[in-house]
Amino acid sequence: MGEIADAGLTRTSYHFRVTSFPLQSVPVHPEKGPSSDERRAAALADPGFGRHFSDHVARARWTSDGGWDDTRIGRLADLAMHPASAVMHYGQSIFEGLKAYRHSDDSIWVFRPDRNAARFARSAERLALPVLPEELFVDSVVQLVAADAAWVPTPSGPDGEQSLYLRPVMYASEAFLGVRPAKEITYLAMASPADAYFADGVHGVRLWVCRDWVRAAPGGTGAAKCGGNYAASLVAQEQARARGCDQVLWLDAQQRHIEESGTMNLCLVTDDGELLTPASETILDGVTRDSLLTLAGEHGLTPVMRPVELAELTARILDGGITEAFACGTAAVITPVTALLDGDRDLVVADGRPGPATLALREHLLDLQFGRRPDPYGWLRQVG
């Protein structure tokens, strides 16, 4: 396994050839189907989300005997899996989500990959998976983006928010039916061009307060980014849709405190100038949320993280103490929350429209990610 060599480089600058993830030689036989250029042009013309994939994957293998090895960038291809691969039976898998952005000078940047690397390590520990060293995680996504730079969209249109979504995943690939942590693990990182989340202007969503199921209980896997959490949440998501809502608002196991929105963290703006977000052991520690809490002061807001009871939320929506609400995560950045449905009670937040702090924070973070304003926090890592 190589090192991130060349001591002269800063940690924010990577060179394509100096890497622990070398580009594997590209096959010489002609590809079947449309050429990469044609596929890419069609995908970038209408990326949507998670429907199209770039040409390469970063991959690495871990074995209990040899540790991490075989780190490389290869062509994207279907996987051959043994039917007994442990992940398919016991769900030992974790993932991450982050984005690469093209700036107006054509340089390409990844947002806070070190935070995702650290969270990936925490998720791995919870799922009894090996920890991928932070440098390897960051190098894998940076080298993947370097290999597939042509797949990073050029922001266009009024929203100008297109990006390349990066999806690292780690799973138990050992063929073994016994119940214990697998001794062979596969790491992959793939890339998928992503459109602006709101094609026709930022609009609010309605959340359904879920009392029928629990996403995460104390001591469970709620703070880990693992596939199982999502599997357990899909039925509630369908119920929310059936009730005319867009997303679920999860409560804690005692149904007393608010938690998060399944793929996004929740933030509230209060009439006394707080940016308030629930503290809990059982929610995902979002990079977007952390970034917004950091930016809060520049918007005259005090960041506060503490447990928030549903009863408090309800009362303060009714008496006007909650002036804005939004959900935040890498995919959607910020989604205004304009209403809640709790049983048959419909609660509209303020005037039912996206609030000014919500929209200002959204623009601030996007401007920073797309290089339209300076990055005083050193959150962006340049590719190439």
Ligand SMILES: *Cc1c(COP(=O)(O)O)cnc(C)c1O
């Ligand atoms: C990924 C995720 C989030 C958002 O995290 P970001 O790092 O901001 O993308 C929130 N909640 C859950 C359950 C998630 O899986």
